[in-house]
Amino acid sequence: MDNYSLDDIFIRDFDRKTQEIAVETEDLRVFYGDNEAIHGVSLPFERYKITSLIGASGSGKSTFLRSINRMNDNIDGTRVTGKIMYRDVDINSDNVDIYEMRKHIGMVFQRPNPFAKSIYDNITFAPKRFGEHDKQKLDEMVETSLKQAALWDQVKDDLHQSGLSLSGGQAQRLCIARAIAMQPDILLLDEPASALDPISTSTVEETLMTLKDQYTIIIVTHNMQQAARISDYTAFFYSGKALEYDETRKIFTRPKIKATEDYVSGHFG
Numbered sequence: 001m002d003n004y005s006l007d008d009i010f011i012r013d014f015d016r017k018t019q020e021i022a023v024e025t026e027d028l029r030v031f032y033g034d035n036e037a038i039h040g041v042s043l044p045f046e047r048y049k050i051t052s053l054i055g056a057s058g059s060g061k062s063t064f065l066r067s068i069n070r071m072n073d074n075i076d077g078t079r080v081t082g083k084i085m086y087r088d089v090d091i092n093s094d095n096v097d098i099y100e101m102r103k104h105i106g107m108v109f110q111r112p113n114p115f116a117k118s119i120y121d122n123i124t125f126a127p128k129r130f131g132e133h134d135k136q137k138l139d140e141m142v143e144t145s146l147k148q149a150a151l152w153d154q155v156k157d158d159l160h161q162s163g164l165s166l167s168g169g170q171a172q173r174l175c176i177a178r179a180i181a182m183q184p185d186i187l188l189l190d191e192p193a194s195a196l197d198p199i200s201t202s203t204v205e206e207t208l209m210t211l212k213d214q215y216t217i218i219i220v221t222h223n224m225q226q227a228a229r230i231s232d233y234t235a236f237f238y239s240g241k242a243l244e245y246d247e248t249r250k251i252f253t254r255p256k257i258k259a260t261e262d263y264v265s266g267h268f269g
């Protein structure tokens with residue numbers, strides 16, 4: 001099973017003539033010291049669609065996801081080669097302003113991590129750091145992003161309560177609201193519902209389905225039902241490679257590679 005070469009990747013079979021691509025990786029490789037964890041992954045991410053990254057533990061999903069907005073730069077000894085094309089710019093190059101780039105490509109982590117600040121301040125934190133101090137604009141930003149994250153109705157009467165006082169599902173939607181306050185193009189989510197109960201999971205999923213009207217979403221998930229429910233495209237990761245990529249319904253009904261079929265049907269991983 002380890003013998004797949006890059007030529008085995010079925011991306012080349014994929015008809016992308018009509019696609020508008022929001023971000024795309026080309027031969028992306030990630031090294032932790034001497035260990036190559038991602039082996040030349042080339043994947044397109046279509047605008048206003050949800051793409052799931054699935055695969056067994058250790059297959060490289062999170063490493064790949066974190067590379068897209070260069071979160072791996074924060075880890076000592078990590079090296080990333082290859083291209084990440086965003087609006088005709090390779091954002092993996094040295095001259096890119098990483099903080100500016102992350103305004104366009106935001107991230108939500110596995111565990112809800114609101115700041116120990118009010119709901120209002122959680123959302124306005126980054127916009128203020130980027131120089132927005134107009135109270136009316138900040139108020140509008142808070143309302144819009146909380147509405148988009150489907151949290152507004154529950155918190156609008158007390159925006160000054162602590163972000164830490166929210167339930168897990170609410171806190172994760174606050175983190176989504178915080179990520180979209182900067183109006184990014186692309187939202188990266190690393191197992192955003194894995195720490196949540198089924199009801200909170202379903203509200204987060206509904207939120208993501210609504211958000212794709214305005215954002216391109218890339219999500220790592222271990223939950224096959226979740227990938228099948230919410231995503232338009234799915235990439236199956238195996239040993240640091242994107243072994244198969246296609247429309248989600250094809251990955252789940254007619255995968256081209258046996259390893260994909262085994263994984264989605266629960267035979268390994």
Ligand SMILES: Nc1ncnc2c1ncn2[C@@H]1O[C@H](COP(=O)(O)OP(=O)(O)OP(=O)(O)O)[C@@H](O)[C@H]1O
Binds near residue numbers: 032057059
């Ligand atoms: N900070 C790190 N330092 C060194 N090696 C790492 C680091 N993070 C991940 N790795 C290694 O990179 C490989 C891919 O790990 P990664 O966490 O990306 O996989 P994953 O598919 O997201 O797994 P999981 O589903 O368990 O989160 C693994 O071999 C892992 O041990």
